[in-house]
Amino acid sequence: MSEIAPRAKLRTRFKPTRLKLSSDHSKRPLDRMSLHDQLVAKVREMIVDGELQAGAPLPEKMLCETFGVSRTPLREAFKILASEGLIELRPHRTPVVTPVDREEIANSFAIMVALDGVAGAEAAMRATDEDIARLSAMHDQLVTLHREASRPAYFRLNQDIHIEITRLAKNPVLLNIWTTLNANIYRARATANYDAARWTESVREHEAFMALLRARDAQGFAASLSAHTRKTGDAVLATLKIATDTKT
Template sequence: MTPSATRPRLKTRFKPTRLKLSSDQSTRPLARLSLHDQLVAKVREMIIDGELAAGAPLPERMLCETFGVSRTPLREAFKILAAEGLIALRPHRTPVVTPIDAGEIAEIFDVMVALDAAAGRAAAARATADEIARLDAMHDELVALHGAAERAAYFRLNQQIHLEITRLAGNSVLLNIWSTLHASVFRARAVANYDARRWDESLREHEAFMALLRARDAQGFALALSAHTRKTGDSVLQMLNQANSA
């Protein structure tokens, strides 16, 4: 038996049944209100949840037929997903879900640890009481989503909280760099939440650094936030390496 005969085949074939929006219809057009946003959210969710594996093709015709949309809004959605690093647009070829480069992810997390330390220190010093209250409300919702095991919604809100903290630092250059790097590790960060133990641990870290923010402990908040990012990066890389080994 040749090596190629024993090698497991990647499940990259596109399956339009996964994209049905309702079990009672083979196809169902997306609501015309916020059509673009719905397309982006739906395909993003499928990639993050692993329904569309790395390397999976995204044929425009099948997607358009399944969603009941034209190619124009679909291609606009593809541009957003490509900017997030979730898909690769290839001239005159079918777009594909991008692979995750573990080496690149490790280097990006090294930088993001430093950025989060700087952002956390500035945010704790600059944030108003109302801004901290808003973050507290987001955190309370995060806890509720964890309790309900709403993994996808938890992940989205988790990213919004990190973005808001960075925004509160009041440094547009830092925010732009952070946002660019975050887009590159967006899908990889979701991988860490597939581990239930890490998910629980991550929430406890959120609760710890939020307590430091409420106390206006800028140094403590910065250290806790950057340590959280480091642990998330380590967890992501561990799971990626396990997947590669398998």
């Protein structure tokens, strides 16, 4: 029985060339990232502010022409906004602004109230003096934005404050659950600030729970934070009900 001849070695091998970068290579990724961030922020703002209504189509060609960008950064921005629950990506179809489900929002707020209670108690016990000073500075800026009626900037900073409080609880599981639920109610939560009376009331609630945090009153801070979230949820659901009744 004859032996099988060994397979001949391939004569041609792939030889990777060394990557050559131009002297200004560090600028291009930063420029791309900046463009991506700007697109995410702009489209998010248009949705949160109601310029893009629930269910509205988001045609890529029109948006690319509007913002003067190619489809690649726009699609990357769409992915981020979809992860936040603001838009719905549909295979082979135009993306749309995600409709707001009132029942889902109600269920999400019910859990958020409980989570804020846990996060508030833990944050008050674990926060350092520097942490509290940083939150106080953020709160002072929040009050200024309210006085200036800068609603979009106020809403973004308000979100940052709530995220920071949850982060200070130093519980990664809690932070992950909170962040996921908050993404579901992100746009709906912004609607509460359209009501001037509720907006002013919300600022007063922030004043109250920040005073309790500075006093290191963990139980009081947790209760006040939960109450604030519950009232915000009630205001959001009332606004959504009015919108639904108006359509019907």
